[in-house]
Amino acid sequence: MKINAPLLNTIAKKFGTPTYVYDLDRIKHQYRLFCEAFPWPTLKIFYAMKANYNISVLTTIKNLGAGIDAVSPGDLYMALSCGFDPSKIIYTANNMKDTEMEEVAATGVLLNIDSLSRLEKYANAYPNTKVCLRFNPGVVDGEHDKIKTGGDLTKFGILLEDVNKVKAITGKYGLKVVGIHEHTGSGLIKPDSILNAMEQIFSIATRENFPDLAFLDFGGGFKVAYGPDEVPVDYKLMGAQVVERFSNFCSSYGKELELRFEPGKYLTAQAGQLLVEVNTVKHNRNRTICGTDSGFPQLIRPMFYDAHHTIKNISNPEGKPSVYDICGNICETGDLFAKDRFLPEIRENDILSIQDAGAYCYAMGGTYNLRPMPAEVVVENSKAFLSRKRLTPRQLIDLICRESTDINRL
Numbered sequence: 001m002k003i004n005a006p007l008l009n010t011i012a013k014k015f016g017t018p019t020y021v022y023d024l025d026r027i028k029h030q031y032r033l034f035c036e037a038f039p040w041p042t043l044k045i046f047y048a049m050k051a052n053y054n055i056s057v058l059t060t061i062k063n064l065g066a067g068i069d070a071v072s073p074g075d076l077y078m079a080l081s082c083g084f085d086p087s088k089i090i091y092t093a094n095n096m097k098d099t100e101m102e103e104v105a106a107t108g109v110l111l112n113i114d115s116l117s118r119l120e121k122y123a124n125a126y127p128n129t130k131v132c133l134r135f136n137p138g139v140v141d142g143e144h145d146k147i148k149t150g151g152d153l154t155k156f157g158i159l160l161e162d163v164n165k166v167k168a169i170t171g172k173y174g175l176k177v178v179g180i181h182e183h184t185g186s187g188l189i190k191p192d193s194i195l196n197a198m199e200q201i202f203s204i205a206t207r208e209n210f211p212d213l214a215f216l217d218f219g220g221g222f223k224v225a226y227g228p229d230e231v232p233v234d235y236k237l238m239g240a241q242v243v244e245r246f247s248n249f250c251s252s253y254g255k256e257l258e259l260r261f262e263p264g265k266y267l268t269a270q271a272g273q274l275l276v277e278v279n280t281v282k283h284n285r286n287r288t289i290c291g292t293d294s295g296f297p298q299l300i301r302p303m304f305y306d307a308h309h310t311i312k313n314i315s316n317p318e319g320k321p322s323v324y325d326i327c328g329n330i331c332e333t334g335d336l337f338a339k340d341r342f343l344p345e346i347r348e349n350d351i352l353s354i355q356d357a358g359a360y361c362y363a364m365g366g367t368y369n370l371r372p373m374p375a376e377v378v379v380e381n382s383k384a385f386l387s388r389k390r391l392t393p394r395q396l397i398d399l400i401c402r403e404s405t406d407i408n409r410l
């Protein structure tokens with residue numbers, strides 16, 4: 001099922017580097033695995049498109065029947081452009097401003113409100129409408145401090161203890177709370193986090209508090225193994241426990257609710273890789289430093305989260321192994337994809353594949369140092385297609401100049 005090295009080398013030759021490659025068949029496989037792991041009759045997946053908003057990826061996920069978790073007007077318009085029905089989109093922005101709320105409400109998409117202050121403003125502007133509420137489950141987990149979203153020290157969600165304040169607002173304005181949402185963090189590492197978060201939500205999602213519920217949404221955070229030593233999570237076991245508890249909850253609530261999740265990483269992380277070319281090999285005393293034609297603005301996870309990404313030398317896989325530091329081309333010392341990696345001999349012009357780069361990689365990218373973002377190629381049924389082209393530096397600058405109002409001074 002993996003994209004083979006000859007095809008990757010052909011892609012690098014044909015489309016140049018740096019280039020992201022997404023395996024659409026792997027995304028479909030992950031989606032099926034997820035559905036099998038959580039066998040609830042009305043399971044609904046709302047893909048967290050912040051992980052990867054490539055058009056071909058979104059279209060694939062739409063065709064599988066998923067909805068979308070959107071977090072900005074840009075996300076929302078992208079999802080609508082890809083043909084997602086507004087009824088299959090949930091809008092979960094953090095620290096939303098009034099104009100944003102109005103823009104989203106005009107599309108008919110359900111808003112997921114995550115503060116008392118925004119709830120009051122929403123209720124005032126749209127009384128007697130449907131709404132979803134994001135609570136903070138008070139459970140702290142995630143594979144890095146920067147992506148732990150639960151716990152009262154983070155900026156996300158309404159505290160569970162404020163449920164009566166919520167009810168006062170929803171009651172006063174006749175709001176119909178159709179969903180309760182939580183998201184604990186990304187890359188949940190403690191096996192019980194999701195169950196603990198569910199219990200917290202169950203404690204407030206009573207008929208007495210919220211009689212109109214249609215769904216509970218337990219966010220994303222499903223960890224994938226990035227490093228060779230990481231043990232993959234047993235999602236079948238987790239799914240069975242989740243479904244059992246949800247079933248008990250629905251019995252006590254007196255209605256079979258939809259069970260919603262918003263996986264991002266789980267669907268796309270392992271389906272992506274970034275192909276880069278080595279242009280400089282430098283022997284600095286006891287270190288061998290390989291410089292490539294990409295950099296941290298194009299794949300920031302190692303620098304931002306100390307994340308591990310496996311790297312393969314796909315053009316010299318049989319070379320004699322040695323230890324290398326793999327760097328980018330950006331003017332920052334921290335511009336490093338990996339340190340002390342034991343890899344087949346790396347020569348100038350070799351092509352390296354940075355693996356598991358399908359989530360929070362291109363999507364978190366930017367053009368620092370004014371280097372255009374990589375191209376994006378998708379592979380389906382062993383055939384490769386260019387999904388998004390790489391701008392030339394000249395095209396990037398033309399774009400910036402066109403958008404600049406002070407162009408006359410150039």
Ligand SMILES: Cc1ncc(COP(=O)(O)O)c(C=O)c1O
Pocket residue numbers: 048051069092149183185186187219220221222262263264265266359
């Ligand atoms: C509200 C919400 N839902 C879903 C996700 C997706 O998380 P993951 O990609 O870890 O599944 C995130 C990511 O931060 C999020 O903030």
